[in-house]
Amino acid sequence: xxxxxxxxxxxxxxxxxxxxxxxxxxxxxxxxxxxxxxxxxxxxxxxxxxxxxxxxxxxxxxxxxxxxxxxxxxxxxxxxxxxxxxxxxxxxxxxxxxxxxxxxxxxxxxxxxxxxxxxxxxxxxxxxxxxxxxxxxxxxxxxxxxxxxxxxxxxxxxxxxxxxxxxxxxxxxxxxxxxxxxxxxxxxxxxxxxxxxxxxxxxxxxxxxxxxxxxxxxxxxxxxxxxxxxxxxxxxxxxxxxxxxxxxxxxxxx
Numbered sequence: 001x002x003x004x005x006x007x008x009x010x011x012x013x014x015x016x017x018x019x020x021x022x023x024x025x026x027x028x029x030x031x032x033x034x035x036x037x038x039x040x041x042x043x044x045x046x047x048x049x050x051x052x053x054x055x056x057x058x059x060x061x062x063x064x065x066x067x068x069x070x071x072x073x074x075x076x077x078x079x080x081x082x083x084x085x086x087x088x089x090x091x092x093x094x095x096x097x098x099x100x101x102x103x104x105x106x107x108x109x110x111x112x113x114x115x116x117x118x119x120x121x122x123x124x125x126x127x128x129x130x131x132x133x134x135x136x137x138x139x140x141x142x143x144x145x146x147x148x149x150x151x152x153x154x155x156x157x158x159x160x161x162x163x164x165x166x167x168x169x170x171x172x173x174x175x176x177x178x179x180x181x182x183x184x185x186x187x188x189x190x191x192x193x194x195x196x197x198x199x200x201x202x203x204x205x206x207x208x209x210x211x212x213x214x215x216x217x218x219x220x221x222x223x224x225x226x227x228x229x230x231x232x233x234x235x236x237x238x239x240x241x242x243x244x245x246x247x248x249x250x251x252x253x254x
Contacts, residue, residue, distance in 0.1 A: 008100065010178035014185035018043035021174065026052040028071035029128060032140040036130070039073055046070040046177050053144060066148035067162075068123075068173045072141040072184060082196075083129050083136040085234050087113045088203045089191050090125050090141050093183040095206060098122075098145075101179060102169040108208035110158075111227075111236050111252050115145075116208050120161030122146055143180070147171055158254070200230055209254045214238070218250035227252075 013019065018041065025031045025047045032045055050069040063069045072090075076083055091109045098115070099107060106118040115123040126142040146162040148170060153159055164170045191199055204210060207227075215224045216236060225240035236247040 010175070011182040013178070014042075014182055016041050017181060017185065019177070019181070020045045021177075022047045024049040024051065026050070028053075028069050029126060029140050029142045032071045032073040032142075033128075033130075036073060036138055039075075041075060043073045044070055044177060044181055045073065046173060048173065063144060064149040064151070066173070068143070068145035068147050068176050070143055070173075070177055070180075072143075072181075074139045074141060074188075076136050076139050078136050078139075079134065080129065080131075080136055081233055083139050084127060085191070085196050085199070086139060086141055086188075087125050087127055088196075088199050088234055089187045090143060090184060091115060092199065092202055092206070093187040094123060094125070094143060094145070094180065096187070097176065097180045097183045098163065101171050101176070102167060103163060104167055106166070107206070109203055109206045110208040110254070111230070112234075112249065114158075116158070117161050117163065117166050119158075120166070121158040122161055122163060122166075141184075145176065147173065147176065196232070196234065200232070200234065204230060209252065212254070215253040216245075216247045216250045217253070218247065221250075223247060 020043060027050060028045045028047050047069045049065050050063045053063040053069055094115055095107050108116045110116050113125040114121055123145040128140045129136040131137045146160060148162055148164045150160050150162045150165060209227045212227060214227045215222060223238055223240055223245050225238035228237045228239050231237055231246055238245045
């Protein structure tokens with residue numbers, strides 16, 4: 001099946017943002033760390049082939065050629081909690097982009113950093129921060145999308161899906177980046193100008209499991225309850241048998 005050619009032309013590339021495309025690297029997150037000393041402003045790093053991708057909590061991220069693996073290296077002056085909210089910013093931008101490229105109506109955002117398509121895991125977002133003292137000075141936002149290929153299922157995890165498999169839409173990684181970078185820049189501008197509240201509201205409108213019973217797990221702690229909302233910081237709020245629980249970080253099982 002040929003790659004899509006009938007999608008709209010991408011918007012202009014965001015001003016002041018570098019675009020680095022590599023034929024191969026171990027990890028775009030690791031590449032962002034290595035290149036950070038030489039980067040002034042923001043920079044996107046895309047790998048056509050990534051050999052040692054990683055996900056949250058040190059998990060591996062399997063990334064066959066044809067799928068999307070990129071990292072935005074973003075200079076900041078922010079407290080860690082504000083830096084962490086970029087996961088929601090990136091999630092909205094990624095959903096905006098894939099909807100525009102023809103993914104359809106089956107897209108949902110899963111707390112804290114996954115994008116689902118028809119109930120399966122299509123994409124993941126990983127944040128890694130560096131800083132001085134109590135402030136984050138540079139944030140790496142890694143994004144992986146199963147464009148063409150479905151990686152192996154992991155025990156206990158959501159079934160993985162691909163964009164091509166669920167929708168028959170095939171998009172080259174470079175074209176996705178050309179659409180995604182302006183979308184992230186627009187959402188980042190919204191966040192800087194308006195704060196987290198409108199990002200939170202839009203994210204909740206697209207959230208998987210909202211109003212449903214879910215299980216949140218962080219290490220050995222497990223909490224089951226109804227997913228009520230996000231608090232003002234982006235933490236998950238559950239209604240449990242023992243009252244409301246605020247979960248600042250963890251994994252959610254629908």
